[in-house]
Amino acid sequence: MGKVHPLLLSRRDAVPWAYAAAGTAAIVTYLVTSSPARYMLAALVSASVVPAIAVGVTRNKPSSALPWYMFAAAMAPYAAADVIWGLYQVRGDEVPFPGVADMLFLGSYLLLTAGLVTLARQQAGRLHWAGLLDAGIVTLGFAILSWAFIIGPYLRSELSAWPLAVSIAYPATDLMLLSLAARLMLTIGTPTPSFLLCVGWLVILLAADGLYYGTQATTGTAIAEDLSEVGWMLSSLLLGSAALHSSVAQPALPAKNQERLPRRRMSILIALILMGPLIVLANVGGIRGQPVNVTVIVGMMAGLSLLLVLRVAFLAQYAQGRAIALAASLREQTDLQKQLTHQATHDPLTGLANRALLHERLESVLGRCSANSSAGLVMLDLDGFKDVNDTLGHPAGDELLVDVAQRLTGRVRDQDLVARLGGDEFALLVEGVDARTLHDYTTRLLDAFTDPFILAHGYSVHVTTSIGTRSVTKPTTPTEALRDADTALYRAKTAGKNQAAFFESPHQV
Template sequence: MGGAWRPGGTAAWAAYFLLGMVAVVAFVCCPRLVGVVVFALIMGSGVVAAIAGVRRHRPARTAGWWLMIAALAVSMLANTMFAVGYEVYGQAVFGSVVDAVYFVMYGLLIAGLAVVVPRRSWAWTAAELVDAGVVTAGVAAIWWTVVVQPYLHQPGASSGMVGIWMAYAVCDLLILTGLARLIFTTGSRRPASALLTASIFALLTGDVVYFARVGLDGYISVSNLDNVLWLTWAVVFGTASLHPSVAGLGRVRRATRGVRPGRLLAFAGIAFLCPLAVVTGVRFVHRYAASTAWYDTLVPTLLGAIISTLLVVRLGMLARVAQRRAALLDRQAIELTKALRDQETLQRQLTHRALHDPLTGLPNRALLLERLERALARRRETGSPALLLVGLDGFADLNDTLGHEAGDRVLIELSTRLLGLLTESDSLARVGADEFALVLEDPAGTDPALRAAQIMAAGRVPYLQNDREVVVTASIGYRVMDAPLTAAEALRDAGAALRTAKADGRNRIAAFDVELRSSRLDTARLVDDLRRALTDAEFRVHYQPVVDSRTGEVRSLEALLRWTRPDGTSVPPDEFIPAAEDSGLIIPIGAWVLRHATEQATEWHQRFGLSLSVNVSGHQLSDPQFAETIFEALSASGLPPTALILEITETALVAVTGSTATDVHSCLQRLRDHGIRIAIDDFGTGYASLSYLRHLPVDILKIDRSFVRSDGGNAPGPQDHAFIRAILHLSETLRLSTIAEGVETPQQAALLQHMNCHLAQGFLFHRPMTQEAVEHLLAATTSGPEGSAPHGTHLTAA
């Protein structure tokens, strides 16, 4: 893998380098003919090592490496031909086929260095070429002075020999250009890059030494220094190919459009080489040559002009890069400024959203609490502020009947009306789905009760929705903050007053007082006790019989929940049932009663044929799992569905409205389809009794005790008498069974019998009793299934 330096790889390149340099030293010590063979072997080892390294590490731009390997192989061939020719003819032959082979070697090496350079954008390539050109032109000035100029002043130098000499010089300069470009592109920090650079410099140094001596001596010869440098090229090149870091050599390491300060200083130093070359060349001519030629000063001058031009071009590139960077920084500064403005705007929007209601635009609960805190902090200077909490009555029904869009329009219209009632010191907020809060910081100017009445009057004005008028009432609770308290406590107290107003009926106003808080705390403690009672099994189920008033025979049993605290104190149902309703605990408590009562009633049904009646609250009806809870209780106890009657108060049915009413009706129909009977308890006290009977799956009507007892308590009054007859007639028409509740005197029982209402329940017959008392009663009054109530008699429980 590229760049992974494994121990085995490190040993290979290091071992080859050491053996190769030992072989180079051995070459220097060998006789001439043996040296020719050793020279060829060392060059060949470089070729073999390079092939092995490229095949093993697979560097990027592999084609360039194969071209350089081919150049090394051709160099081995050319040097062998040169050495053999020198031994055969006694001197080197200039302008022969050997020079052609050398030029092939140079061409392959130049091409290899060009291909190894990674491809990048045109701008980067131009910068690399200019940088390489500066280096090449500076070195060319030295090359001219040291190598070329002495040869040109030799007597008898032909134009052909000069041309070949210049071709060699150009090839070396092109190799130098390619190497400089590679370094500027990939950097020289990788070991393989440093080794490759060292090998190429060894080759170029060997050429400089060779050509300089030829130019100065006037004849072609080879020294050990030349050969050692060329052999070093082969060995170090092979080492570079074997090094594991060669895998990443063809990858771009950094951008080259910019120039580091060190490179600029180097370029400035190179620019001084041309004047130095001119002075050095003139002194050489005056000392060794007979006369000065035109090219002695012209060529260094041209090279100096080329370097200057390239430096100007490079500075222009840097200026364009600087301009582009400046423009980029300007754009980034503009974008940053815009982003900061957008961020500030977004922050303001988010802050507004976090503190305001998205529908009405009014402040929300968080901002209301902040304003309440400020109002409370100024209480000593401005007087006691007041907080009004406005809750819409039946808003959920409005959403269910007309849709949420209509409900939203009502809320927006109401918020507009309320804003019209504000003074400069007032604050209005929306704190719930159908609740608004009004802070009166100057209650001395407006009495809170009077302001509440104004709000109620404004809210009662009809709203036009879909070409129909909608009237929405409001209940209001308020708290005058005349004592030290926090904003959260003020909101809590106003909420308690609002709940009191709603509990007293719609369209009411309630003020907070200390007793109200105490009541709420008592209710909270009662709810905690209810949770504990359910966990610790403090509840008990009592049963009150329903009898035939003519014979006193028990027809069914009603399950009634009783609660006795651990200290023996009994809690009346009318005290803890409302708390269970409000807290939602009625659902698990009702499920417990259902399981416990059905389990006990199974035996009574099997022995005496009795049915069980269980009361159901409105919260239980609204529970989606209500039907499943009943089916699970019946399945666990074994009580047949036909032996179970569910009693639902008429007020609970009236409270279920909108889409929930549809679900409740479907649930009751499903239960009735399974054989479970439905009874309406406290019939006649609701708001729409007759309309409910048209739609509900009902089997039994239980006449409320208020119709059975007159004000004196002995018998129904004339109006009650008429109501009872109407209910009995309605039941007969709809083929429903009827049971009278609250029968406590013989006169009441006699009157009901006279009206043919024979099923009754009340203290005249039996009070609620324990499980053990029921068993004693049934054993004493019933002889078994054969003596139980006749088939078809509807049995229920109050």
């Protein structure tokens, strides 16, 4: 279980506190008095649960009252059995076994089981096999204890068939309650105060039953009977308080990632699995001399081992799923990083490199240029682009820029860098070309604008370009190269457009 809602005292919760105080007073009275009449206090406390649940459901209006009504229906025969048992104690008579009280007790446990099944379906949400396996391991682990200390001794006793069946029915119904309690505790992530009170009711009820029937089975008489009686009274008190608490209307949130196996839970499960071997090794009750009991315990141990293997398999599957999810998340993060990097270094309209990436590549290339390893920088500016924007609109102008980018990239090598500097201005960085080859590049780029551009809606647009070129044959800074190419571009435009100008003529390089 995870976080817990705070148990804050409010006016609305004054009723459950008053109820708890009255019940505590009854328990204290039971402990400090020695009159046989004190046994009727147990009947009074268990009987009070029925109206407490009725009042709690009416006041708090839980989303589903069905499990609480089933608990109330279960506590009615439970209280009746307490009355019968108490009356025998008051009169000093021996309580018949098995008798009507036993039938009422067992019937109430079956109704409590039905109520817990309904509550588990509502509170725990959809079925989680990992949580069910954990609950199965807990139940089977305690079943080994129940067999060793209660059921086994009863089977070795001289009880006849009917008393023996009733004696074994008590721990059997307790195991059913334990299984449901374990499922609830292991599958709820954020318990409410009402839910915690329910857990306390079940834990104390099962502990009191275990103490009473365990000592009765092994010694023939119930040792610390008053302690068990106080436990039963306290458990009834907690159930009534759970119904009266205002948080009964709040659903307990199911635990997330129930496939996880926290270290503390793993330690508990391993301790339960080791319970059987320890009982056999310690020869509890001379069990090693009882082949039937040893066989049963070994069988339960095998079942526990199987459940643990399945649980580990679920854990491995969960870990694999988490690993796959993590890998997918890392891939997504890497893709996003690449996308962000691309957006930071590329023009969003044309997909070409932007000014930042061009400057970065210029620094890398121009710094190692020489007569034997020259490079070229070409700058282009469209002629007549403003007329396209003014007559056809900016969307048509954007479409034209995209088409220009495609034509430029189609006229150069893969290793050449084509960039859009902004507006209708483009640049080209080529490596390993001399001045003559750079002149051929420039001619090829001018030819790229010979054919008109066909835009949407069938518009045919003819634009030309002016080109300024700078050949680099020695280490040069990007700023210098861009300045020189821009100077050449200005010369080309002033010379009449649709032509190229070189900052340096080929025979000067």
